[in-house]
Structures are given as structure tokens and as C-alpha cells.
Amino acid sequence: MDIRRRQFSVATSLFISGILVLNYINDSPLSFGRFSSEDDRQKVLIILTQTRSGSSFTGEVFAATNNSVYFYEPLYPFGLDCQLFRSEKLDLLKQILSCNFTNIDDAYKYGFGVSGWQDGALCRKHGFCFTGASVGLQNSYRKTCEQLEPDINDCGYPMRGDILRNVCENSSLLITKITRVCSVEELEDTYRHLKRMKKETYVLHLVRDLRSIASSNIKIAGRSKLQGIKEGILSVFCSRQKENVDYLDRVVRGKTKHSSIIEDGRYIRMRYEDFATNTIERAREVFRIFKLPLPSEVALNIRERLQPNITFLKESVKNGGDDGRQAKLLLKGLNAFGTVRDPFKIVNEWRSIVPFEIVKNIQEKCGDVLKKLGYKLFENEQDMKDISVPAYGH
Structure with a gap:
């Protein structure tokens, strides 16, 4: 397995945000900032992580929320190397989270072309690559299609962008999990774009013990690939975790440009281990950040999965x-x-x-x-x- 592919003042705001982040780093498994006052705005939850870090499980927990849309790995066609095609991926992410699905298929064709992935036709058969792994999105699309166009013969695949946009714009929560973006810093422009659109956006940074990630890869690739797995952990996974930890440290200490995500209190860092072993409470804390109670359907979904x-x-x-x-x-x-x-x-x-x-x-x-x-x-x-x-x- 080839793992590599796979300003009061700004200073004052940074000081307050810094305290919040440092409290996380030193004590708490879950870090969050101040609440937003706009309770009625559409919320966006971006789960930023690495492969084999429990993101599929985490994403599906939040995707159980009624009237939510889950975009599963929307940057999949661009391959696993998050260092490549950064602007293209981030532009596509902004477009999707803006509920704009115009020319998405062209972007995906390009993504598969430059990444060399061979499953483009299979991924795109649903119309958009992120729909195949999101049963809730499929169901919402079908119901909306039948309501808007009751005479249509087929509300299945391939999905239409105009109907998908209707589903997206009328959802109270948009969720996406991404492993094709390297860092929190790279999401700053996406966050500011969504903020201008009056979307209440949060970044959930999901981390996992690197040794546990190694174990997960061993289970998939086999013990014969131990050397390659170790090299991948050291050169790719470790580097990404270090990049993000160092970035947060620089923000806290005022050693870099300010972070809108941190300054607005919209950054959440959570260990997968804490989420996996205390899922209901961790999910409840995230919804508390949203100023919402834990939805009963999410609690039920968790009990069925754990x-x-x-x-x-x-x-x-x-x-x-x-x-x-x-x-x-x-x-x-x-x-x-x-x-x-x-x-x-x-x-x-x-x-x-x-x-x-x-x-x-x-x-x-x-x-x-x-x-x-x-x-x-x-x-x-x-x-x-x-x-x-x-x-x-x-």
C-alpha cells in the first residue's frame, strides 16, 4: 500500500482564543470557543483529518442528524497527496459548501485526470462522487426530486445539480469529512468565504494516535508492508500532525497572521480515542457548541454502532x-x-x-x-x- 498517495484588537482576540486552545492542549480531549449568537443560520461542520483516523465513523455519527446533508470525501478524485492541487481542491470545497453544483463533474474529470486514479467512472456514476457513500443524502435527494417534479420517471442517478442544490440550501446542517486537505491553515479562506455567506462554520480537527494509525494500516496491507507503513507514518502522518500543532501554537503566541477560525472560536480539536470511547458525551459537547441539544436520532445511531x-x-x-x-x-x-x-x-x-x-x-x-x-x-x-x-x- 502506498501511504504517500493515499483587533477591541486582534491581539486581544488572539489572546482569548489562545487560552482556549492551550486549555485543550494541556487538559481536555475537546476544545471549543465562544458560542455564536446566530442560532438560525445554516451550520457547516468540516471534519478535517487523515485517513485511517476514524473519520468515517465520526462523520456518520453527525450525519444521522435530521435535515442534514453529508458530503463524504468530496475531494476524493484528487488523490491522497494533500500537497498537490491545493487551490483546485479548496475552490471545489468552497463551491460545494456554498451549495453550488455547477460544473462539478468537469472538476471531477479533471481531478481524476491529474491524480491518475482509475475508478473515475465508478465514482461519477451517481453524478457526484460524494453521494455514493451518503445514504441520507440519497434519500433527501429522492424525496425532494419527487416533490419538485412528481411526473419525472426516475429520481435516482445520476443526480441533478439543481435538485441537489435545493436539498443543500434547505438543510440546517452541512457536514463534510475531508482527508485531501493538509491543514487547518488551508481552510481559513474557505471559512471566511462561508462566513461572508452567513453560514455558521466549524472545523472539527480529528486526530488519532499515530501508532494506532499504523495498526489500522497493518490490518489492511498486512505485516509484509511494515517498513512502508512505518515510513508513511513518519513522513506523511507525523508531518501533518506536527504542521497543525505548530500552526495552532504560532496562532496562540501571536507569531503568525491571525486565524479567523480560532479567533471566532470555531475550532474544535478532538482525539478519536475520546470520541470512540465516549461518543455520546463528545457528540453532545459538539452540539452544545452549536447551541443545540444532542438530537435523539444521533444518540440512537450511536447506541446502535457502539x-x-x-x-x-x-x-x-x-x-x-x-x-x-x-x-x-x-x-x-x-x-x-x-x-x-x-x-x-x-x-x-x-x-x-x-x-x-x-x-x-x-x-x-x-x-x-x-x-x-x-x-x-x-x-x-x-x-x-x-x-x-x-x-x-x-
């Missing part, structure tokens, strides 16, 4: 469909891509999968970043494998 018991899994298998297939795989312990999971297993299993030599290599180069994010470094294999010793702070 700590599933054997009876629930067997019922899911019997009912069939995507959830049934995921349940079957989970029962077999083979579900690397699924979003139904045992949280405590998922955050600790790296400790029995990743060889200690690889763990040492990651800690030697990325230890400072891991510690700033609240992760514990292990000095020996025995402590690493002792699950009673926590691998991250609370």
Missing part, C-alpha cells in the same frame, strides 16, 4: 443490507473499514499489533507531537502491552 452485543449483531446480519454485512464482518473480527465497532478494542488493539521497534521509531521522531496531543509514550514493550496502563490522558 459496543454492539451479539444479539444485535446477529439481528443485523439477518436483516441484511450494508449494516448486516458490517455486522457479519465485525463478528468475524475482520471489519477494518466498517463503522460499527467495539470502541475499547479499537483504541487499544495497536498495542498488540504494532511491533515495539516500530512504536519506538514513531515515538523517536513524533514523540513531541504525540505528547502535545496527550498521548503517552512507552519505554518498553511490557508497558505497551499492559492495557491497564492508559495510552492517552483524560
Whole structure:
């Protein structure tokens, strides 16, 4: 597997924001700033993360919100190297989150052309690549299509941009998860653009223990790819986490240009481990930032996906469909891509999968970043494998 592809004053505002971010870095698994007063504005949640960091599970939790739209990996055609085609990807992201779907297919054709990905036809068969993995968006599109054009014969695929725009503009919450953008800093222009459009936008920066990311890749690629996985963690994943941590530090200390995202209190950094093991409370905190209660449908979705018991899994298998297939795989312990999971297993299993030599290599180069994010470094294999010793702070 090739992982590489894969101003009162501004100073005062930065000082206040800095306190909030520093409190996160030192103490809390979840950081957030002051509330917005415009409760009725359309909200946008951008989940910024890296691959194999639990973003699919996290995105689907929030996507369960009624009257929401979930754009799953809308920058997919441009490949995994977030350093390439930055302006094109960010322009496309602004367009989609502005509910403008004009000429999107042309952008996707270009993206597949420059990235070399070979699944363009399959991805684009729905009309837009991000719709295939979003069941809620598909259902909302079909209902809107049937209401607007009751005489139309087919409200399926390929989707039409005008109908999709109607769905998007009439949704109270837009959610997207992106792994093809490298940093929070790169999202500043997108944030300011959406702010001018009166959209209440938040950036949820989802981080995960690099050693756990290594474990996830091992499960997919196999132990024969250990060296390549280690190199990918050190050269790509570690670098991106360091870039973002350093950027936040510079903003807090006033060593760089001001950040609208931080200054407005719209930055949330959250460890996947905290979200996976305390999902309802973490989701409730995010909705509290929105000045909303946790929707009952989101709470139900979480209960169905976490700590599933054997009876629930067997019922899911019997009912069939995507959830049934995921349940079957989970029962077999083979579900690397699924979003139904045992949280405590998922955050600790790296400790029995990743060889200690690889763990040492990651800690030697990325230890400072891991510690700033609240992760514990292990000095020996025995402590690493002792699950009673926590691998991250609370």
C-alpha cells in the first residue's frame, strides 16, 4: 500500500482564543470557543483529518442528524497527496459548501485526470462522487426530486445539480469529512468565504494516535508492508500532525497572521480515542457548541454502532443490507473499514499489533507531537502491552 498517495484588537482576540486552545492542549480531549449568537443560520461542520483516523465513523455519527446533508470525501478524485492541487481542491470545497453544483463533474474529470486514479467512472456514476457513500443524502435527494417534479420517471442517478442544490440550501446542517486537505491553515479562506455567506462554520480537527494509525494500516496491507507503513507514518502522518500543532501554537503566541477560525472560536480539536470511547458525551459537547441539544436520532445511531452485543449483531446480519454485512464482518473480527465497532478494542488493539521497534521509531521522531496531543509514550514493550496502563490522558 502506498501511504504517500493515499483587533477591541486582534491581539486581544488572539489572546482569548489562545487560552482556549492551550486549555485543550494541556487538559481536555475537546476544545471549543465562544458560542455564536446566530442560532438560525445554516451550520457547516468540516471534519478535517487523515485517513485511517476514524473519520468515517465520526462523520456518520453527525450525519444521522435530521435535515442534514453529508458530503463524504468530496475531494476524493484528487488523490491522497494533500500537497498537490491545493487551490483546485479548496475552490471545489468552497463551491460545494456554498451549495453550488455547477460544473462539478468537469472538476471531477479533471481531478481524476491529474491524480491518475482509475475508478473515475465508478465514482461519477451517481453524478457526484460524494453521494455514493451518503445514504441520507440519497434519500433527501429522492424525496425532494419527487416533490419538485412528481411526473419525472426516475429520481435516482445520476443526480441533478439543481435538485441537489435545493436539498443543500434547505438543510440546517452541512457536514463534510475531508482527508485531501493538509491543514487547518488551508481552510481559513474557505471559512471566511462561508462566513461572508452567513453560514455558521466549524472545523472539527480529528486526530488519532499515530501508532494506532499504523495498526489500522497493518490490518489492511498486512505485516509484509511494515517498513512502508512505518515510513508513511513518519513522513506523511507525523508531518501533518506536527504542521497543525505548530500552526495552532504560532496562532496562540501571536507569531503568525491571525486565524479567523480560532479567533471566532470555531475550532474544535478532538482525539478519536475520546470520541470512540465516549461518543455520546463528545457528540453532545459538539452540539452544545452549536447551541443545540444532542438530537435523539444521533444518540440512537450511536447506541446502535457502539459496543454492539451479539444479539444485535446477529439481528443485523439477518436483516441484511450494508449494516448486516458490517455486522457479519465485525463478528468475524475482520471489519477494518466498517463503522460499527467495539470502541475499547479499537483504541487499544495497536498495542498488540504494532511491533515495539516500530512504536519506538514513531515515538523517536513524533514523540513531541504525540505528547502535545496527550498521548503517552512507552519505554518498553511490557508497558505497551499492559492495557491497564492508559495510552492517552483524560
